[in-house]
Amino acid sequence: RAHMGGVILAVGVAGAWCAVALRLGPRLGYVDRPDDAALKAHLRPAVPLGGVGVFLGLHAGLALESAFDWGLFVASLCALTLGLIDDRFGVAPTLRLAAEFGIGVVLVVATDTTFTSPLAMAVGVLTVVVLINAVNLFDGLDGLAGSAALVTGLGLAWLAALRGVDGVIPLLLAAALAGFLPFNWHPARLFLGDNGAYTIGTVLAFATVIVSPDGLGVGWLIALVPLGVFLVDFVATILRRLLAGKALFTGDRSHLYDQLRDRGVPVKTGALTAVAAQALFAVLAAALDGLSSSGLAAGALFGVAALILILLWWGGFLTDRATT
Numbered sequence: 001r002a003h004m005g006g007v008i009l010a011v012g013v014a015g016a017w018c019a020v021a022l023r024l025g026p027r028l029g030y031v032d033r034p035d036d037a038a039l040k041a042h043l044r045p046a047v048p049l050g051g052v053g054v055f056l057g058l059h060a061g062l063a064l065e066s067a068f069d070w071g072l073f074v075a076s077l078c079a080l081t082l083g084l085i086d087d088r089f090g091v092a093p094t095l096r097l098a099a100e101f102g103i104g105v106v107l108v109v110a111t112d113t114t115f116t117s118p119l120a121m122a123v124g125v126l127t128v129v130v131l132i133n134a135v136n137l138f139d140g141l142d143g144l145a146g147s148a149a150l151v152t153g154l155g156l157a158w159l160a161a162l163r164g165v166d167g168v169i170p171l172l173l174a175a176a177l178a179g180f181l182p183f184n185w186h187p188a189r190l191f192l193g194d195n196g197a198y199t200i201g202t203v204l205a206f207a208t209v210i211v212s213p214d215g216l217g218v219g220w221l222i223a224l225v226p227l228g229v230f231l232v233d234f235v236a237t238i239l240r241r242l243l244a245g246k247a248l249f250t251g252d253r254s255h256l257y258d259q260l261r262d263r264g265v266p267v268k269t270g271a272l273t274a275v276a277a278q279a280l281f282a283v284l285a286a287a288l289d290g291l292s293s294s295g296l297a298a299g300a301l302f303g304v305a306a307l308i309l310i311l312l313w314w315g316g317f318l319t320d321r322a323t324t
């Protein structure tokens with residue numbers, strides 16, 4: 001029953017904003033129309049302002065629980081603002097990447113007790129950039145990224161409980177996403193938008209550090225495991241584009257969820273598959289965390305990563321659609 005008030009407030013604030021955004025978004029010019037069949041899978045216009053609700057719900061819940069964190073607030077606000085500009089006007093890839101690194105710096109500075117060396121700081125900044133892009137790349141179908149992120153939040157909160165630390169931040173992120181998802185479930189009326197993907201990626205990067213009080217070691221690598229589907233799709237995208245000789249910043253319709261759709265998997269089933277996979281990754285993280293030594297955990301972790309890459313290759317998921 002811990003943090004129940006914050007959970008209820010996060011769900012309510014996020015849901016209330018989403019209801020308002022459906023009317024407010026078009027007046028502000030925030031409408032995502034399916035005008036690019038090569039890249040967009042949705043069939044009707046939607047409002048890409050769900051990230052604002054997630055942001056508001058999360059920080060309202062944290063304030064109620066006396067867990068408000070100014071560093072996280074500033075970093076996630078920067079991410080939200082970048083996404084809102086990108087959703088409305090578009091931002092050049094190089095400028096967007098530079099801004100993402102800036103957000104990473106803000107977050108590292110905000111968690112200065114963890115990043116105690118230049119290498120750790122660099123890893124922290126890079127983690128923010130990777131997770132922002134990983135969540136954004138995975139946000140391609142109704143209910144997909146939001147439901148996967150909700151399970152990730154619950155998984156990180158569970159891992160925090162196993163480690164004896166407070167997992168209120170990932171828990172309230174999951175709660176805010178619960179308020180958003182009814183509007184995003186297929187057929188979606190509301191999208192996370194870039195503003196939501198960038199915000200969620202930033203918060204998840206912060207959460208992995210918060211639940212890893214021993215610093216950026218094996219324990220932190222294990223905390224990345226509940227983000228499994230985001231990271232698997234991100235790595236698969238990088239490898240697939242490199243193998244196809246394509247630019248890394250070129251959009252396409254060959255993501256894991258796109259290829260599942262090509263194989264006849266319905267949108268809702270794809271989202272539920274991501275939920276199930278993310279739940280398995282959360283269980284895996286808990287199991288790895290319970291191993292007797294960090295060396296054994298690291299070996300098991302890299303073994304699982306290698307197995308996943310082999311399965312992706314064997315299943316044809318590293319082949320670009322344009323080359324088939």
